[in-house]
Amino acid sequence: MDVAKKVLLIVLDGAADRPTVRGKTPLVIADTPFLDRLAAEGILGIMDVIAPGTPPGSDTAHLSLLGYPPEDVYTGRGPFEAAGVGIDVRQGDIAFRGNFATVKNNTVIDRRAGRISNTHQLAESIREHVHLDCDFVFQESVGHRAALVLRGEGLSPMVTPTDPQRSAAIMTSKPSANSAAARKTAKIVNEFTRQVHSVLKDHPVNKDRVRKGTLPANTVLLRGAGAVPHLVSFEERTGLKAAVIGATALVIGIGKLVGMQYYPTKGATGHVDSNIEGKVDNVNEAMKQHEFVLLNIKGADEAGHDGDFRTKSQFLSRVDSALSKLHVDESLLVTVAADHSTPVSLREHSGDPVPFLMWGKGVRTDDTEVFNEFSAAQGGMHRVRGLDMTPILTDLLGKRKKYGA
């Protein structure tokens, strides 16, 4: 078989956009000679990562791109975040994303507790002094972030968050399904909130913060409840030994949950200041050991959420320059895609299709010469769905099973 042997899937998180400045997008304005070369030598297309007009979350988008139907495996973001921060989650666990935050008279003053940077001692106290009506794992992460996992019989992800997502009263978790499990879980979540506040409100770390004029981290807000799904490993499904390189707990967690090896990158922040060059070095390393590498680069999404056209465009130029150091050879099939559009005009994810390109042996080329939303719409791949991506890539490697005879 004369086929490519390995796949590199590069996800430019939130990179796609709508025409904004003189009808152009950040990707059109960005200087991307490397991506343009791949486009010229490969094939382009557009993709509905979930479905036309449906804005994907980064979680459901990555699951789709890896071939896991979100409607089968996704109940909330918590499980992937929890796996990403290093909790060894198990099927059936109920997991939440958490924020250390500041409350006063039950009202959230700051969802990030004055951008607190080290919550280790606070988390230790929570682990030591909080006692719930089920087992739990609480793990602090970067900055104000954390994750909570509830483990036990008769639990459910069908509960509302305690995080009001803005300056407002901290919310009481309520069952969102009429089941004993949902009622029990909401009760446990509210008990968690009560005990955490009691543990943190006079904690020495917070007393010290108040003395120094910073906000105390006196609560943990929870959101993104989800049940940890059963996920057949990516290698079992595709025959490809896989690795993940990313900065955010979400992407790392999804990779870990489908059995990918995680390659940490120093200085990878998930922001526009991220060490993309380090990630690219890591990809070159990972490709020696693995047949499939998922590389997520996050900054463009952040700039989209900030509504910052210029930063988004400049970041994409920097990404292209870093990607040009990839060891791209005959054995490699390269795919570049966005997981969703984050238009600067919207400051949120949109359901616009995203551009993608495929480059490498066996790929039918087309006449497109640059990589952006407009050229992709002229591409020879036309329009596919996110769930089509893994079958197409593995088929190009000659690894798909024939349906019929």
Place this chain on the structure above:
Amino acid sequence: MDVAKKVLLIVLDGAADRPTVRGKTPLVIADTPFLDRLAAEGILGIMDVIAPGTPPGSDTAHLSLLGYPPEDVYTGRGPFEAAGVGIDVRQGDIAFRGNFATVKNNTVIDRRAGRISNTHQLAESIREHVHLDCDFVFQESVGHRAALVLRGEGLSPMVTPTDPQRSAAIMTSKPSANSAAARKTAKIVNEFTRQVHSVLKDHPVNKDRVRKGTLPANTVLLRGAGAVPHLVSFEERTGLKAAVIGATALVIGIGKLVGMQYYPTKGATGHVDSNIEGKVDNVNEAMKQHEFVLLNIKGADEAGHDGDFRTKSQFLSRVDSALSKLHVDESLLVTVAADHSTPVSLREHSGDPVPFLMWGKGVRTDDTEVFNEFSAAQGGMHRVRGLDMTPILTDLLGKRKKYGA
């Protein structure tokens, strides 16, 4: 209604490919002035015969092209092969493809029994002397080929093959579902294997073959177990009286099972040496009596499986020359498609989309001027699925029922 009256669907079996020789495919290199004229005057597109990235079998592909969802009607290739070799199969029958083969000490020495050409006497003996725990029909076909149909209550297609598909021990059929029917069927299959060997091992035909230094046909290997589905006839579904012209038992069988009239062609072999000219004459004849003709031309698939770029390309040139003798007039809608790609670089079916063209009255033309994988990706039909083909064609004939009012 000013519409075309008839449809000719030409399936160039396995004709589609990947860029191989200087980025070109066999179809690009082939000299195809007739197909190029149809392309220039008609419209092109690409088609996922099953789904993006899924390599179709010829069986599931043809079912899709004719509008029968494989997931509803397909359990294995046996029923179509059995119908194709002339067995009058009935709904619920369990059918297998068979090979006369040579075994020694239970190991398959030659899956084609020294390319045996006449198995009639051997088959007669099997029909006479084998007795199973259900009714059965055994029918020899061209060369080493045969088909077996089991008929009776409580049978299942969920059994493993006895054909190891290579030089290895002949396999014991096992139930592949936990059901009494599967267990019973596997038992019958193994009993068939035992009795066939007992009937054939000292058969006069085989004694004669051994004397002459050729391999004895002392077993029949079975594979492709499937249950004969209920198929609403093509004419009932579409209103079109239909005929099939092909060389392989599979395509003929599918045609017969959906009620098409089969027009045999002398010298049609399914190989690159096939009498394509005779098939084209047959099409011209069949179009006088029928409103839908399915013409399958197989050789390109064979060349793809052989990894032979030059032969594949030359064969397609010869196909074009033969097709130029078609009586193509205003009453006729012509569609040309591949049922799947068989890239010479892969030597197997792939899940790449296939090119197709439509020509005739009512077809919206596009700017494409030649028929190949690359121009098709620029075509005005964009990207459709195999199951879309029959609705599109019958709609162009004004025969589709309105959905709604």
